[in-house]
Amino acid sequence: MRLYWRVLVINGAVLTAATLALVVAPVSVSRHPVVSEAAVLGFGLFLMVVTNALLLRSSLAPLDRVVREMASVDPQRPGRRLKPPDSGPGRDLVLGFNAMVDRLEEERSMSNAKQLAAQEAERHRIARELHDDIGQQLTVVLLGLKQAEQRAPAELADELAALRESTRDGLDDVRRVARQLRPGVLDDLGLASALASLTHDFAEHSSASVRRVVAPGLPPLSSDTELVVYRVAQEALTNAARHAGASAVELSLTKVGDRVVLEVADDGRGFDVRRDGAGLRGMRERARLAAGDLTVTSSPVGTTVRLEVPA
Structure with a gap:
């Protein structure tokens, strides 16, 4: 009734x-x-x-x-x-x-999938323009400065050398940003190599030490799932350096049952996990796109981000 x-x-x-x-x-x-x-x-x-x-x-x-x-x-x-x-x-x-x-x-899942796909496409476009256009132009400038340095009088050689080194640093920064926007090594060499490059770049530009553990014999993942794992690791490392002020970070990629597990643990300042910021929401949305589970645990002396995706 x-x-x-x-x-x-x-x-x-x-x-x-x-x-x-x-x-x-x-x-x-x-x-x-x-x-x-x-x-x-x-x-x-x-x-x-x-x-x-x-x-x-x-x-x-x-x-x-x-x-x-x-x-x-x-x-x-x-x-x-x-x-x-x-x-x-x-x-x-x-x-x-x-x-x-x-x-x-x-509907939310479909909308998030379209949004993240558009975001990745835009990242790819910007990275390609940085690498192909700006990178090539800086390379031409670098070669021109080297030739000018060889022909210049002695009193200008030091200034041209300093300018050449500054241009080289700018070219390295452009290439680094392009790699962060679209990791070409992920497409060419796979997830393990991409994570190795990511932790290497993190250690170079952060005061925190990084320990990386990748278990051998991991099952293959789809390209979309590999990209999700990479982006979650990238966001977790960025948060550890930018917000947590960590001095040590450990990244591990292992297999547990029929799932591949990514863990990023740091010893920095913790936070209230109930108050999700844009970074955590983005990681959760990416995890759902790969049918994965994301858990974040935090204490006053460290935070652990754990992502499980089906193999």
Whole structure:
């Protein structure tokens, strides 16, 4: 029975019972009610209200429970569904809510996939332009400065040499940024080599020491999954250097059962994992695209990011 008809039947039953009680019971009310008659009417009204409240509570209590549980659903942690009651209007509400969440999560996943694909395409375009255009132009400038240094008089040689070294540093920075935007080594040599290059660059530009452990004989992953693992490792290392102020970081890639596990642990300042920033949300969204699970644990003396993806 739908909620509207259930409430209507309950109220009708209470009013019918009160009417029958007035007809059958030896109770009458004079034109000018006395105190005893008013007391009887008040008691009857109180009894009607209490009876109605008790009967309605059995029907509406499941709705209150469903509303409270709806408030605890976190869109950042999908997969949780409400358990429907065995019967009553609350069951239809829970089933409808679960179906709505299924549709929203599916649409969110598709939207995130398109967004991340567009982001990777833009990263690839910028990296290609940096490497092919700006990198080549700086290379030409570098060669020109070298020739000019050889032909220049002695009093200008030192200045040209310093300018050439500055140009070389700029070219190295352009190449480094291009590698960060689109790791060509990931496409050419695979995930293990890409992680080795990533930790090497991190150690060069950070004061933290890095220990890398890659287990031998890891099963192959799809190119999309490898990119997810690489981006999560990149974000975790960036957070360790930028926010945690870590002095030591350990990155490991191992196989546990039928899953490949990436762990990035640091000894820096911890944070409240319940307050997800843009970086953590991005890592969680990437993990979901690879059907993986991301867990982040943090304490005052360190943080561990763990990503599990199916092999």
